[in-house]
Amino acid sequence: MKRVMLVVAYDGTGYxxxxxxxxxxxxxxxxxxxLSALLQExxxxxxxxxxxxxxxxxxNVAVFDTNTRIPAEKLSYALNQRLPGDIVVQRSCEVAPDFHPRHCESRKTYEYRIWNSTFPMPARRLDTFFYHRPLDLEAMQRAAELLVGEYDFKSFCAAGTAVKTTVRxxxxxxxxxxxxxxxxRVCGNGFLYNMVRILAGTLIQVGSGERRPEELADxxxxxxxxxxxxxxxxxGLTMIGIKFSS
Amino acid sequence: MKRVMLVVAYDGTGYxxxxxxxxxxxxxxxxxxxLSALLQExxxxxxxxxxxxxxxxxxNVAVFDTNTRIPAEKLSYALNQRLPGDIVVQRSCEVAPDFHPRHCESRKTYEYRIWNSTFPMPARRLDTFFYHRPLDLEAMQRAAELLVGEYDFKSFCAAGTAVKTTVRxxxxxxxxxxxxxxxxRVCGNGFLYNMVRILAGTLIQVGSGERRPEELADxxxxxxxxxxxxxxxxxGLTMIGIKFSS
Structure with missing residues (x-):
């Protein structure tokens, strides 16, 4: 038995x-x-x-346990043969049998993309959020700075979510x-439910002038x-990648 | 009767x-x-x-003649209401009655995008060409330099195309x-049939080491x-935009 880690890319449109x-x-x-069909377990x-x-x-990262004799590094190639074009494993490797991708320290990076123009751009309509009012980039940057550090992000967590702590x-x-x-682009040690999308929605309000950058502290x-x-x-949201502390 | 110019963006996947x-x-x-349904002509x-x-x-740019009283600048809004999400008019304006977008001097810009990695990236599979062998960027750049200027691009024109001249x-x-x-990214005063895609295919050969950059002259x-x-x-190809000489 071994534990295998997959780095999984996907176009989430159809899922x-x-x-x-x-x-x-x-x-x-x-x-x-x-995977079950490929590995016959x-x-x-x-x-x-x-x-x-x-x-x-x-x-994104996923792990699973398997008895297969196929080397972990080769599993990406075999699995991609069976996967649809909108899911592609970028890498596979063996990890420690007790490695759990949610119960260990990591740095996660997300991107939230906004298409800011009078009209939407068809070729980017599925991976950007179209927003037509002009956005003040500098104001958004000043607001963003106020969120860097360790804080209680409860205001940026979908209401009714049960978590031990909202500090991230x-x-x-x-x-x-x-x-x-x-x-x-945001990198953190973890994100609450909907946190990146609420951050993005709030920064868009700052960019459009509905809020001042300083309000982020409040x-x-x-x-x-x-x-x-x-x-x-x-x-508009894309999970970019995860780095685990070794 | 007036002539209206449209700047037209589209995701070409479904067309x-x-x-x-x-x-x-x-x-x-x-x-x-x-347009016929909107303008009733x-x-x-x-x-x-x-x-x-x-x-x-x-x-991309299109022109048409119409008797409508709707101001040309407003047509983009009205037309986008009727168009599917994968075609969006970015701008509309009135132009001279004899303006023809193919019979006047212009600078056209195209981008050819390559996703260069071991495996394809699902969210970019429709607007980039996936190529898995490592590409030598510097070699591609040196080859590209040799194509800047006025030349007979007959070697970069789909065989059997009837044109007056292959000089661009x-x-x-x-x-x-x-x-x-x-x-x-290429900007030119016009492109022969398949020219940008043949340029891209040749530069990819240079990047992968199949050809030397100097061969572009030959x-x-x-x-x-x-x-x-x-x-x-x-x-992998996107028409970025066109600038017309006034």
Missing amino acids: HGWQAQPGHTTIEGVLNEK EITVIGASRTDAGVHSYG RIYSLSVEQQKELITI ILAAKDRSAAGPTAPAH | HGWQAQPGHTTIEGVLNEK EITVIGASRTDAGVHSYG RIYSLSVEQQKELITI ILAAKDRSAAGPTAPAH
């Missing part, structure tokens, strides 16, 4: 998110099905980030623009979901 | 290219149909770049890399399609 659900096509469900993957419907991934650390949070494309202090901005739509 | 063809869904066909657009099936656009001017041709994404001198590399796949 009801990561988590297996009866009657819905999910990333986890497809991986379980294709019942496989259940454990995902690092259980992304919502419509969210994309360049480098953001290592970096940048807002960059390339013509019409604005990219919010929003954090409120520890109340209703103090922050709306949850930005899922399809 | 048999620009040009109207019986029995196929094309960009031109959809524009003609939706028979409309026929003239396109600047008749892109192939699968090619995308951020800023390339104003700039850059090859840039952002992690796995390599972007070839390929130009040969004036023979078989001297150049293969035609890179359509879905």
Whole structure:
């Protein structure tokens, strides 16, 4: 028996998110099905980030246990032969038998992409959120700076979520623009439910002038979901990758 | 009667290219149909770049004549209400009655995007060409430099194409890399049939070591399609925009 780690990229457009659900096509469900067929044993993957419907991934992580003799590094090639084109394993390797992608220290990076123009851009309509009002990049950057560090992010957590603690650390949070494309990139030791999308929705309010950058400090202090901005739509969000502490 | 110019963006994935063809869904066909319904008169657009099936656009140009009283600038809004999500008019304005987007001097810009990694990236599988062998960016850049200027690009024109002259001017041709994404960006006064895709296919051969950068001079001198590399796949190509000389 060995534990194998997969780095899983997907276009989330056609899926009801990561988590297996009866009657819905999910990333986890497809991986379980294709791995079980490939390895001829019942496989259940454990995902690092259980992304919502419509969210994309360049480098989500999943682990599973298997008795196969196929070397872990070769599994990506064999599995990609069976997977649909919108799910592609980027890498596979063996990990320690007790490695759990949600119960160990890690740095997760997400990008939230905004297409900021008068009209949407068709070729980017599935991986960016179209927003037509002009956004003040500098104001968004000043607001973003106030969120870097260890804070109680309760205001940025979907209401009604049960977690032990809402304290998280953001290592970096940048807002960059390339013509019409604005990219919010955030790296942290973990994110609460909908946290990145609420951060994005709040930074968009700052960019459009609805809020001042300085208000971010008050929003954090409120520890109340209703103090922050709306949850930005899922399809603008991409899970970029995860680094685990060794 | 006035002549209106549209800047047309599209995701080419679902279309048999620009040009109207019986029995196929094309960009031109959809524009003609939706404009005719909107304006209650028979409309026929003239396109600047008749892109192939699968090619995308951020800023292709079309013109048409109409008797409507709707101001030209407002037509984009009205038309986008009727267009599907994968075709969006970015701008509309009135132009001179004799303005023809293919019979006047212009600078066209295209991008050819390559996803250069071991495995394809699902969220970018429709607007980049996946190529798994490592590419030498510097070699591609040196080769690209040799194509800037006015030359007979006959070697880079699909065989059997009837044109008066195969001489074209390339104003700039850059090859840039952002992690796995390599972007070839070319600006010229016009492009022969399949020219950008053959340029891309040849530069990929240089990047992979199959050809030396210096060979580009010999390929130009040969004036023979078989001297150049293969035609890179359509879905990696995006028509970025057109600037007309006033």
